[in-house]
Amino acid sequence: MADAYRPIVRGFLLPGCAYYLFVTWGHWRDETGSNLLILGGISLSTAVAYALFRAVLLPEGRTSLARLEAVGLVANLLLYANVLAYMLLHREDERLVYFVLIAVVFSTSGVTLRGTIACVMLSIGTLLWFARDASPVLAEQYAFIGVATSFASVGMATLLRKAILRQIDARLLADQMAQRDSQTGIANRRAIFGRMDELVRARTPFWIGILDLDGFKAINDIYGHAVGDSVLCEVVARLEGRSSDRVRFGRIGGDEFAILVTGEETAETVENLGGELLAAIGRTCAIDHLNLGIGGTIGFAHYPSMGATTRQIFEKADYALYRGKEQARGHAVIFTLNEDRQMRDSLLLERELREADLDAELHLLFQPQMNVMDGRVRSFEALARWQSPLLGGVAPDRFIRAAERAGLIQSVTRILFRKGLDALESWPRDVDVSFNLSAQDIADRAFIFSLVAQVLRRGIDPARIEFEITETAVMKDIGVSRLLLEDLSALGFRIALDDFGSGYSSFEYIDELPLDKIKIDKGFVRKVATSAASREIVAAVITLCRNLDLECVLEGVETEAEMAILAPLSPRIIQGYLYGRPMPSDAVVALLAGQSGSPEAARV
Template identity: 70%
Template sequence: MDLSQHAADGHQRLTAETHENARWWSFSTMGRAIVRNYRVWTSATRRRAMAEAYRPIVRGFLLPGAAYYFLVTWLHWRDESGTNLLILGGISLLTAVSYTVFRWGLLPAKRTSLQRLEIVGFVTNLLMYSNVVAYMLLNFEEQKLIYFVLMAVVFSTTGVTLRTTLTSVALSIGSLFWFSGQASPEVASQFVFIGLATSFASFGMASLLRKAILRQIDARLLADQLASRDSLTGIANRRSIFSRIEGLVEEQKPFWVGILDLDGFKSINDIYGHAVGDHVLCEVVERLKLRHKEGIDFGRIGGDEFAIVIEGGPSGAEVEAFGNSLIDDISREYDLQPLQLSISGTIGFAHFPTMGTTARQIYEKADFSLYHGKQFARHHSVIFTVNQDKEMRESLALERALREARMEEEFHLLFQPQHDVAAGRVVSFEALARWQSPVLGPVRPDRFIRAAERAGLIQQVTRVLFGKALDALDLWPDDITVSFNLSAQDLADRAFVFSLVAQVHGRAIDPARIEFEITETAVMKDIAASRVLLEDLSAAGFKIALDDFGSGYSSFEYIDQLPLDKVKIDKSFVRKVTDSATSREIVAGIITLCRNLDLKCVLEGVETEAEMSTLAPLAPQLIQGYLFGRPMPQRDVLRLLLKPERPVDDASAA
């Protein structure tokens, strides 16, 4: 599959499209997709469904049929002799044995092909027919002409296909007419009339039964289509995609699985409502469909997550380029008059069988690759690598321990003081998360925070730690504040952030004593939504601090766009001030900028007297570092607050 050429073709088709006004057609989109799939059902699909419907009918007839012909064999043995016994008994015994073999051998309870079922049904009818014809040829009895009528009725229900039904019924009625010639004229005329009536009745019964079964099949197939399609966009849903992946694994066909996550979509839902969000999702699907071709399938597996299945063996470079072209497509502006909206995406890919032997393994590795991409290569496609494999195993072990953790007992906070240089005292503490796992021992915060984000547990962790921060704040003097870090996922969930606000109001704590600390990484996913949320927090009385200032490429942009109260200069500059004139000038410039903008400025990572001597002429306002206090438990915070003039440098407190 030439994915690069396919990507180019799709791009040309996309750029050729004209922008349209907002179209609210989510249900009609699904309807069109379902009708389209209904029309392209293959004959093989319907044949399999026909076999499933007729198999219990044929199997249900064979068991009593076998018992009946064993009885007939015994009656022949009792009533016949010589050649008649040999012929009639042999045919009836063959029929009984054949029915038994068909029932348990050729037609098992599980899946059977329609062709096999048709052959078995026709042979079953022929064996029954042979018994009656043989008996009438050897022992003609007028009254037993009725057997042909009964056979026609039976054949009308056991004929699997229309051709076998017509053939069997015609054979039975034709034989009835032929043998009627040997009966008296009165009896013959009666059976001719009965035969004609039976013909119409049998064909009518066969048609009605077949029509009912076909309707049931179509209804079931349509229900399956509904169950396998996403109700909003009309493309395959999660169940359908996983079924597709599992089928490819069973067939041992190589394929790629990609997981696409939209960046910036959640804020559209939050700000503009679900109607706008639904329209954007439908537009995303329309753009994905431009890349659709045989061997490439798309499905929606979550709110703003999509799966991509690429059959065959394209190279990793081709798949990565194809994924990037998809991201380029969905990153184009969405024209919803009067709104102009933008989103992007990140894709993680994994390959079968190179990167796993089961559907679950492949999906998990694609998902991990997506997570890795959102951390280090946002707005790009990422291929799962061997290096990520070790990281994934460690991450899964960490996630497992995190899911099993008793968070209230295992998680705690340490507090690092922020020292006001001019006042000569501590004015605030930063709350630092710590986890002492009974399984893994002490776990670094950066590791368990990332694991909690990946596992969807970060809000549970944040809620527990925030509650502990409020517990500590209750015991501090009213002029002491606490700085609490919010993760990117916390900040992306407006409802969750305001559940923290509710905790503050519920405890009657002054919001001005709480400072929410954010990083550039946390706000860069959607600066517009972050600004709205932070403005609301600021209006509610909370303080906002930007951490690690200077470490990112757009930190100055955030000073302009966000309602900040404090800026924390990244420790990488502070640690070089004694040796680097450039670092000193950068720090001095930021301090002056903050003073001019009426922002508090914190110097992080001040550890030595030499660093402090170099920084003192710059007139810093707040210092946070080992020189003025290491991270400490609550008991040491209280001890420090009782003796504010005495800095704490107790290494054992960490």
């Protein structure tokens, strides 16, 4: 109520101050002697008081209802005092109407209904007191006007307060809605962060967990947003089943949720809670006759032991989530203090990546894939490189992970892919390029086809472009990945499975995915000289690829000794330092010119 009425009172005081300065000037012009001192003094005092009330007692900001009521009451009494003094010194029956006018003013400037009624009764009572000395006809008219004005003023005051209360209710409802996620009805990001800020100010211990759903985007893409929304609501219902005074949930992103646990809970208790929540979420969702599976990973951090601010704690929970998705998907992960340095380095890397001129700082090197059967290079793998002005050269695995965490991976991929196409256009047309896609790239069908559009706009033969994927990039949802890769293959693009043998279900991917090439993980290749098992595995994969009409690439061949051992296995394509280190595009052109003898003829 005070917040709603404060601007009304402040708005009344400003013109009131100006009006009584004008009245003071009028008294100075028209009055003399004691009348000037009395009337001029009262009006000038009123103007000064109104100015002080507005500046000192009712500044911008929150004001208590009691102070607001007191200011409104005194302001009304000063207004009344001006009219009363004038009538006592200049009794004019026709000017008794002033008391009617100020009664109407009181109906709007009075803060509380009790104060308004008191001021209106005072004004009308004074009117009737003065009117008793008027003629009977005039007295009767003023009596009628006074009664009518009393009812009208109280009615206006009541209506105004009802309107204000409705506005207050509407504002409260809007505030509540602003604190709620419109889709699921639970607390939103603003509400969760606001509550965390309150707990930090009160120095109340709490845990914040970030839950990220696994498989939700695939459901959204395949079955549509309506089914996706139903899944989200089902997830919320399962979470809310575990809510309490100490456990609160909120939605902070598309498929990300916050878990706020207040009180002195141990890490073990919170980890168990996370496990129970994930088990509840992991039960099959029956939506529109569909049985949909979904999972999740949670990262937890604790205030105050792991940070002093809301932002620090949230960042550490987010880091724990990211580590969990990399190393312990489907589990609740607690941030540990010995990860502080690692996280600071990671955040520094992310910050530099966000602030970088990626177009200028990112570039590609190309490593040849040698066909040992004819001694010619027919393809190059494009390798991402980042030269940061502050950090220097950053290892690809580090900045690619940082780009994924920061949500910048598609910007990185788009820039590097464009530069790869620029290089490809300068090469002979029988030479291809192999380009790596991240898990986030593959998860976004629209983004992948924006890359396809680049190729088609340039008129490049899709068969010259090979997309390399890893097991980890497709394992989140092999069904969705298969559909995307089948579409790319149908358009003429080639698909390669990188680091074959580094995971646990590689042979399943050979059967499930539309592959053109297998790249054997260099971990096997480097052990062929010392491990009979590795040698047999490499030989078996080469034979398998030959039988399935797949190209097979041996990665990481660095020495003649390794090649001498591998030669009896009849490998066809080798990629490693023995046949070429990563090189810039102009060096590729020189290499190809040397092996062809006539690059212009090869370009056709």
